[in-house]
Amino acid sequence: MSLINETHDINLTSWVSSANNAECDFPIQNLPFAEFRTKGTDEAFRGGVAIGDQVIDLVKLSHLNIFTGDAKTALDAASESTLNTFMGLGQQYWSALRLALSKALREGAQQQKEIESTLITQADIEFSLPCRIGDYTDFYTSIYHATAVGSLFRPDNPLLPNYKWVPIGYHGRSSSIDVSGQTFHRPQGQTKAPDADVPSFGPCKRLDYELELGIYLGKGNALGDAIAIENAENHVFGFCVFNDWSARDLQAWEYQPLGPFLAKNFASTVSPWIVTTEALAPYRTSWTRDENDPQPMEYLESAANREQGAFDIQMDVKIQTEKMRSEGHSPTRVSTSSFKHSYWTVAQMVTHHTVNGCNFMPGDMLGSGTQSGPTHEEAGSLLELSRGGKEKITLSNGEQRSFLEDGDNVIMRGWCEKSGFARIGFGSVESTVLAAK
Amino acid sequence: MSLINETHDINLTSWVSSANNAECDFPIQNLPFAEFRTKGTDEAFRGGVAIGDQVIDLVKLSHLNIFTGDAKTALDAASESTLNTFMGLGQQYWSALRLALSKALREGAQQQKEIESTLITQADIEFSLPCRIGDYTDFYTSIYHATAVGSLFRPDNPLLPNYKWVPIGYHGRSSSIDVSGQTFHRPQGQTKAPDADVPSFGPCKRLDYELELGIYLGKGNALGDAIAIENAENHVFGFCVFNDWSARDLQAWEYQPLGPFLAKNFASTVSPWIVTTEALAPYRTSWTRDENDPQPMEYLESAANREQGAFDIQMDVKIQTEKMRSEGHSPTRVSTSSFKHSYWTVAQMVTHHTVNGCNFMPGDMLGSGTQSGPTHEEAGSLLELSRGGKEKITLSNGEQRSFLEDGDNVIMRGWCEKSGFARIGFGSVESTVLAAK
Incomplete structure (x- = not known):
């Protein structure tokens, strides 16, 4: 079943001219959601949709009373100070709003003049979290990452x-x-x-990033109601780029037998825009399991999952040190990878998570786990790139890193592109390490 | 420093006569908080305080406009549909409301007539969760449990x-x-x-309970601000009894290397009343570390923690099978334990959790971990009582259990008692296992 519809047509152009640039993250085929306000103000945060270098203020758009039916219901919900209500409405409403926005932003749209009054330049805004994240679960879906990290902790x-x-x-x-x-x-x-002989206390010496996707749940399920794999994606609202910071030396000492704890919970950073699952339809790809590997159990298996369960989302990581910033050096790209390498699909994650009856709430987030690819250059963490800290990587200004140092800024991006479809960008997530207190 | 004040005086009696029964869970020295409404209605949930076999409706009490200052601010917050705002106010406000409630409920209080109009019988109410639990962390503080379970998984x-x-x-x-x-x-x-050779799929065969305390955080901390041990208990609002259900067979297969997941997240059950840290002041006890064991690192060490960091909270577990219910058999008590056996104190849990900068929000909950005591009879789980499923325990009607069966009702209670102070009860948490869907 094709998930492509008229909103994905590469020939659509917008009256917001910056959206028509082929390099733009936010063409009319994307339409991601965020929560924003004017930079430096104490305005209330409200929902917004990116188009080119602009944002549509959904509160203002709602006041125009242009949309009707499901699109109006969805717009009113999406204009709230978190996206949770909108995310909880479900696929029918998400699609209705996407189609209405697509039509309203197309070149020649009747309401152009009115909608122009709802736009604000992205350079002038700041973001909050897009939703209240009730529960966050981190998966471990890259077999390349699991194998590389496992070989450092358990060589045999x-x-x-x-x-x-x-x-x-x-x-x-x-x-x-x-x-x-x-x-x-x-x-x-x-x-x-x-x-x-004994542990010691002090600042983390092996601070690392993890290149992940964040996957936002939309409509939840009642406690006790497992979500079948055929229905799993109806619960997935969209995706962001996600840096799941890790303190490797803390983790090595604390993680047995109950898993990572303080090594992970000091910070985790999401990109501001949620790219909807629907926007990614052109970038669906088949999912296979090596014939020498165990095939998935029945509850994790479906024809649709085989046919188009994977997403070809490209990602990269750049580092800019404090010295690079002060000397005007651009960030250095240290790795690039793709979510298509994931050993498990999003649908399989959702179904597995709920097979015991566990309930999702709108706005809950899944981390994909570090998305390392098959080659060393595609490693999604410094732990892997530095082979457990044994080799330093060299940045473009000659500085070297095995793990992160104070002042380092880490920038991660995500995007999709292929012939015949518009490029879809995620924007970026960036964050800077400060010295220990 | 003594934490005992006039609200703990054993000689206080209440004009709510059921509170003066020595066996009562909720004497005037307790005053625990919950969220409740009239049973079987769709009334809004609101804050309530237990006294004897009655509950004070805090919305109605607030409307009486009897309290002033911090007690009034606290009362207004505690009457909301979750206790989060009240919990976030901090110790000064919690204490002010406790003292005002204690005075208003004492025999001879001037406002007795008015306050009587705010009471509702506990038999006529139902509960919701007392607060929105943003994040829940489970600790593992009983060394007896950790050793017993560890010896089943890793005998050497x-x-x-x-x-x-x-x-x-x-x-x-x-x-x-x-x-x-x-x-x-x-x-x-x-x-x-x-x-x-390969795993299989089906209903859990080793379903278990875990006897724990739930510890509710009150005032939070900003991301990056560690909570020093001297200050830790100012962030602890109170305690409940907590059943952290566990699927042992799921856990054994899934938990390496990142910890328990689906073995835990299908259900966890709290008792409705939060007994405040202040109410437990008479039951504080000294905390020691065996001299042959490592002494705590500096950040986990304080004089106050040594002097009165532990809590002597007694707990027990009863099971009533479906057959017992139909035949009118009372539940069988299968074990009894105390939180005083904990290897780590609540203050140490709070300080450790935030030492890396992790932030708490009002209403977050910590589980104490299964509170097994030093003897086999004090084991807080069936896994331990049945020695890994090898021995069955016999219930009072002759039925036997190694793990839970469908229809089993598990009842856990908590209480404190000692000479010279009023008995403080937690009430109970009970929950019934239904057949797999």
């Missing part, structure tokens, strides 16, 4: 026996998730050197 | 090297936490028998 047994059967995940902390621009102090904690 | 290495240094904890799921009375279907999922 890098990939555990459950990996190819279970979409491994664990619960994360919601309170410390913030939006791009977040700064945080280098975490302190207990670590134990391999040759030390 | 039951207690991992980090246990005596790190208050081990992991993030849990908030969405599936509900209040006493919760029912849930036996979870389904992947398990792998030790002698099987």
Whole structure:
């Protein structure tokens, strides 16, 4: 079943001329959602949709009373100070609003003059989290990451026996998730050197980023009601780029037997825009499982998942040190990867998470896990790039890094492109490491 | 420093005569908070305080305009549909409201007639969760539980090297936490028998309870601001009894390397009343660390924590099977324990959790971890009582259990008592296992 509709047509152009630039992250085929306000003010945050270098203020758009039916219901919800209500409405409403926005922004749209009054330049805004994230779960879907990290922790047994059967995940902390621009102090904690008799306390020495996608749940499910894989994507509102910061030395000492804790919950940063699942329809791709690997259990298997369960979302990571900033050096790209390498699909994550009856709420978030690709250059963390801290990578100004240093700014981007369809961008998530307090 | 004040005086009696019964959970020295409404109605939930077999409706009390100053501010907040605002006000406001309520409920109080109009019988009410639990973290503070469970999973290495240094904890799921009375279907999922080549899918065969305390955070901290141990308890609003249901067979297969996930997030159940930290002042007790064990690191150490960091809260577990209910058999008590056995104190949990800068929000909850005591009879789970499922326990009607069966009702209680002080009860948390869907 094709998920492509008229909103994906590459020939659509917008009367917002900046949206028609082929390099733009936010063409009329994208239409991602965020929560914003005018920069430096104490205005209330409200929903917005990106178009070119502009944002539509959904509160103002709602006041114009142009949309009707499901699109109007959806618009009113999306104009609130968090997107949770809108996300909870479900696919029918999300699609209705997308179609209405697409029509209203097309070249020749009748309401152009009125809608122009709702636009604000992206350079003039600031963001909050797009929604209240009740629960956050981090998955571990890149087998390349799992194998590389596993071989550092357990050289003789890098990939555990459950990996190819279970979409491994664990619960994360919601309170410390913030939006791009977040700064945080280098975490302190207990670590134990391999040759030390006892642990010591101090600032993390192996601070790392993790290149992930954030996956936002839309409509929830009641406790006890598993979500079948055929229905899983109806619960997935959209995606962002997600930096799941990690303190590797804290993790190594604390994580047995109950998993990562203080190594993870000091900060996690999302990109501001949620690119909807519908916008990504052209970038769906088939999902296969190597014939030598176990095939998924029945509850994780469907024809649609095989046919188009994967998403070809490209991602990269750049680092700009404090010295680079002061000397005017551009950030250095240190790796690039794609979500299409994921060993498990989004639908499989959703279905597995709920198969025991666990309930989702609108706005809950799943992390994809670090999206490392098959080659070393596609590694999604410094732990992998530096081979466990043993090799330094060299930045464009000659500085070297095995792990992050104070003042380092990490920038992650996501985008989709292929012939015959408009390029879809996620924008970026960036954040700077401050010295330990 | 003594934390005892006039509200703890054993000689106080209330004009609500049921509160003066020595066996009562809710004497005037307790005054716990919940969210309630009249049973079977769609009234809005609002804050309430237990006194004897009655509840004070805080909305009605607020309308009487009897309290002033901090007590009035606190009362208005506590009458909302969740306790989060009240919990976020901090110790000064919690204490002011407690003192005002204590005075207003004492025998001879001037406002007795007016306040009588705000009472409703506990038999006529139903509860919601007392607050919005943003994040839930489960600790693992009973060394007896950790050793017993560890010896089942890792006979040669039951207690991992980090246990005596790190208050081990992991993030849990908030969405599936509900209040006493919760029912849930036996979870389904992947398990792998030790002698099987591949995993299989089906209903959990080793369903268990965990006897825990829930610890509610009050005032939060900003991201990046660690909470010093001297200040930790100012952030702790109160306690409940908490059943952290566990699917042992799911856990054994899924938990490596990132910790328990679907084995835990299908349901967790709290008792409705939050007993405040202040109410528990008479039951504070000294905390010691065996001299042969590592002493806590500096950030986890304080004189006050040594002197009165522990809480002597007694707890027990009863089971009533479906057959017992139909035959009129009372529940069988299967174990009893105390929180005083905890290897780490609440203050140490709070300080450790935030030492890396992690932020708490009002209403966040910590689980104490299963509170098994030093003897087999004090085990806080069936996994321990049945020695990994190898021995069945016999209930009072002759039925036997190694793990829970469909229809089993599990009842947990908490209470404090000692000479010279009023008995303080937590009430109970109970919940029934339904068949897999």
